[in-house]
Structures are given as C-alpha cells and as structure tokens.
Amino acid sequence: MHIGKGAQPPRGTMRAVKGLNAFFRANPQVLILLIICVVLGLGTFLAVVFGIVNSGSTTTNGYSTDAIFGLRALLG
Numbered sequence: 001m002h003i004g005k006g007a008q009p010p011r012g013t014m015r016a017v018k019g020l021n022a023f024f025r026a027n028p029q030v031l032i033l034l035i036i037c038v039v040l041g042l043g044t045f046l047a048v049v050f051g052i053v054n055s056g057s058t059t060t061n062g063y064s065t066d067a068i069f070g071l072r073a074l075l076g
Contacts, residue, residue: 024031
C-alpha cells in the first residue's frame with residue numbers, strides 16, 4: 001500500500017503506534033531488551049543459515065566425529 005501526499009493511513013494505525021511509543025518511553029528497559037533480542041535472534045538465524053550452507057557433506061555415516069571422542073576424554 002502506497003500512501004501518497006495528503007493521503008491518510010488506515011484508521012487505528014497511528015493510535016497503535018502512539019500507544020507503543022508511549023509504552024517504550026515509560027519503560028525504556030523493555031525497548032533495550034527488545035533490541036537485544038532482535039539482534040541476537042537475527043545473529044543466531046544467520047549463523048545457522050551460514051552453517052547449513054557451508055556444511056561439507058549432506059550424508060553422514062552414523063559415526064561420531066573426533067571432536068566427540070575428545071570431549072569424552074576430557075570429561076571422563
């Protein structure tokens with residue numbers, strides 16, 4: 001939807017934005033937490049996508065890798 005010069009946005013849209021703006025002004029910690037969650041969520045999503053794209057083989061043989069054996073040696 002394109003709002004041209006002099007056109008009005010749909011009813012209730014500006015009221016909702018003003019209410020949200022007032023809420024964030026009254027509770028700035030919520031805004032900071034929201035920003036942190038969005039940044040971490042996007043970073044996690046991109047890390048998973050890049051990990052899938054850069055994974056070498058799409059088939060596995062069912063055996064654990066050496067990293068698992070090394071972790072077991074450290075813990076056990």
